[in-house]
Amino acid sequence: MAWRRRYDHVWFVLPGLLFFAVFIVYPTVSAFGLSLFDWKGIGRDVHFVGLANFAEALSSWPFYRAALNNLIFFVAILIFQHTVGLLLAVQLNARPRFMEFYRTVLFMPVIISLVATGFIWTLMLSPNIGFINPVLRDLGLGFLARAWLSDTTWALPAVIVVQAWNLLGWSIIIYLSGLQNVPQELRQAAELDGATAWQGFWHVVFPLLSPSFTALTVLTFIQIFRVFDVVYVLAGPLGAPAGRTDVLGTLVYRTAFGAGAMTSADARMSYAIAMSVLIFILMAAICAGLVHTLRKREAAV
Amino acid sequence: MTRRAVRASDVARHGLLAGACVVVLVPIVYMVIASFKSVPDFFTNPYGLPSRWVWENYTRAWNEAKIGITLPNSIIVTAVSVLGSTFLSAMAAYGLSRRERPLAMALYLLFIGGMLVPVQMIVLPLFILLRTLGLFGTLFALILPYIALGLPLGVLILTPIAATLPRDLSDAARIDGAREWRIFLHIILPLMRPGLAAVAILNGVWMWNEFFIPLVVAFKPQSQTMPVGIVAFIGTYSTEWGLVFASVVVATAPLILAYLLMTRQFVAGLTAGAVRG
Known part of the structure; x- marks a missing residue:
């Protein structure tokens, strides 16, 4: 009875x-286990290869190219979120x-799927039937x-713009909830001291927003290094043209199931x-490094 | 500040916000207009209204783009997964909220740790697991992983809420002889309602839109949800843009409608998710 309580x-x-x-736990453990083998995905042809798969990935150009594209993607979206969003x-x-x-309008893209977003923009950007080129002309x-x-x-850049359109709402949501925690009196006090609106914002308000800065940076990092849907819909699993839009997500997908749809x-x-x-x-x-650095920055202000 | 300066900054503010709203709304309106166009209309008239409103795009999409199958699938998968993962999260959160009990803290951290696991990494072992379990071709191949993947966020949001519920309530009920289970259903669950709504909204939006898992595990329309169904359709009929956009509108409209009807709950839910996640 005591045990039950x-x-x-x-x-x-x-x-x-x-x-x-x-x-979740079993597939995670299984992923770590399978990564040590050589296996096509079907059949019984399985060999233990130790860390050879990791060595191969780390010495293959497509892996670095995809990682670099993710990095460019991340930096561009990060700047966009912290400027336009803020x-x-x-x-x-x-x-x-x-x-x-x-x-209501500005948050809306957040609930629209990346697949739908991708289709809308594929059509808008299309050279034959899209409307962006005719508008420019x-x-x-x-x-x-x-x-x-x-x-x-x-x-x-086109794929990045499409993703930015979809994600803009998150930065507004996060910064708006951060701003609502900044006491109004602080800004007013700064303005009475003769600070301009910009100085007041930069020296008084922005430092108080550092938890939002951290949350948004980490969220963006996770979202962008897992990016897949938008690239798949706009550029296909090969990251067309010529791998210029290939990211880690499409690289892994293509490697697991083959590049051709049917083979x-x-x-x-x-x-x-x-x-x-x-x-x-x-x-x-x-991510751990990012959180650590950003938290230290939060503590410093 | 002088009155004129106030007015100037007001104009700038409305200009910025209205400009951003236009950038957000144009693609959405464009999607709806495109869904009523005929194929030649796309070429001759790229950004005007349709020269003829082709309602047949919707009826044809229902059959040819298989949304007559994938829409019910999306509704079933999302509804069952949201109910399942919200209810199981609430149970787990209630159990874990007494952190002084043995194991509670360790299990809580285990659940939260699940947020770090990327779908991309587990989807391949999941593919093998579901194939072994014989779930391919059924909606369970999506529902069961979705329920599991919804738990970390649910536990994260609900456990602190469960911990703030007054203990005397359940203690009083216990003295009255109520069983733990009935205390949970009749006292605890109703008190957690705002948190449950946030979890259901966040997970629901994600599950409705999720693309990667069905792309990997659902090959036939019978077991596909809308996002993958549309992508599969465009692979076969890549010029039928009117049908594609009719499907995209059908896939997007339910969420936008729910969002417009419950903007406050959505904003609260998304804020909770964004700041904690």
């Missing part, structure tokens, strides 16, 4: 824990008229018109799993 809470945890163990959050926080309307900017998604220079001849399941394990370890390490 002591552990009765465990019964409430057990069903959830069962799901968690079977569909600017719009500050405007909303001033509680202008129609504030409810603006907020009508504005007298016809020289800017191009086949955005098959242009080796502009494909990646799995070049599929290398265990190598793909090893790559995803490697990405997970690197991301966890960078």
Whole structure:
């Protein structure tokens, strides 16, 4: 009876824990295990190869190219979120008229799937049937018109813009909730001291927003290093054109199931799993470093 | 500040916000307009209204783009997964909220740690596991992983809420002879309602839109949800843009409608998720 009283809470945890163990813990352990083997994904042709898969990934050019694209992607989105997102959050926080309307509209892309977002923009950017090129021509900017998604220079920036459109709401949500915790009196005190609105913001308000800065940076890091849907829809599993938009997500997918839709001849399941394990370890390490540095920055202000 | 300066900054503020709203709304409106266009209309009239409103895009999409199958699938998968993972999260959160009990803290950290595991890493072993369990071709291949993947966020949001519930309530009920289970259903669960809504909204939006897991485990329309169904359709009929956009509108409209009807709950839920996640 005493034992029952002591552990009765465990019964409430057990069903959830069962799901968690079977569909999250087991596949995680299994991923680490399979990464040490050579296996195509089907059949019984399985060999233990130790860390060879990891060594191969770390010495292959596509892996670095994809990681570099993720990095460019991350830096661009990060700058966008911390400038445009913050600017719009500050405007909303001033509680202008129609504030409810603006907020409702600006948050909306967050609930729209990346697949839908990808389709909408594929069509808008299309050189044949899209509307961005005709609009540019009508504005007298016809020289800017191009086949955005098959242009080796502009494909990646185009994909980044599409993702930025979808993610903008998150930065506004996070900064707005941060701004609502900044006491109004602090800003007013700064203004009475003769500080301009900009100085007041930069020296008084922005430092108080550092928890939002941390949360948004970490969230963006996780979102962008796992990016897949937008690239898959806009550029296909090969990261067209010529791998210019290839990211780690598409690289792993393509390696696991083969590049062709119907053939799995070049599929290398265990190598793909090893790559995803490697990405997970690197991301966890960078993320921990990021959180550590940003928290120190929060404590300093 | 002088009145004129106030007015100037007001104009700038409304200009910025309205400009951003236009950038957000144009693609959404464009999607709806595109869903009513005929194929030649896309070429001759790229950014005007349809020369003829082709409602058949929707009826044809229902059959040809298989949304007559994938829409019910999306509804079933999302509804069952949201209910399942919210309910199991609430149970786990209630059990874990007494942190002084043995194991509670360790299990809590284990659940939260699940947030760090990327879907990309587990989806391949999951593929093998589901194939072994014989779940391929059924909606359970999506529902069971979704329930599990919804738990970390649910536990993260609900455990602190469960911990703040007054203990005397359940103690009083216990003295009255109520069993733990009935205390949970009739006292604890109703008190957690705002937290449950946040969890259901966050997980629901994610599950409705999720693309990667069905891309890997669902090959036929019978077991596909809308996002993968649309991508599979475009692979076969890549010029039928009107049908594609009719499907995209059908896949997007339910969420936008729910968002417009419950903006306050969505904003609260998304804020809770963004700041904690």
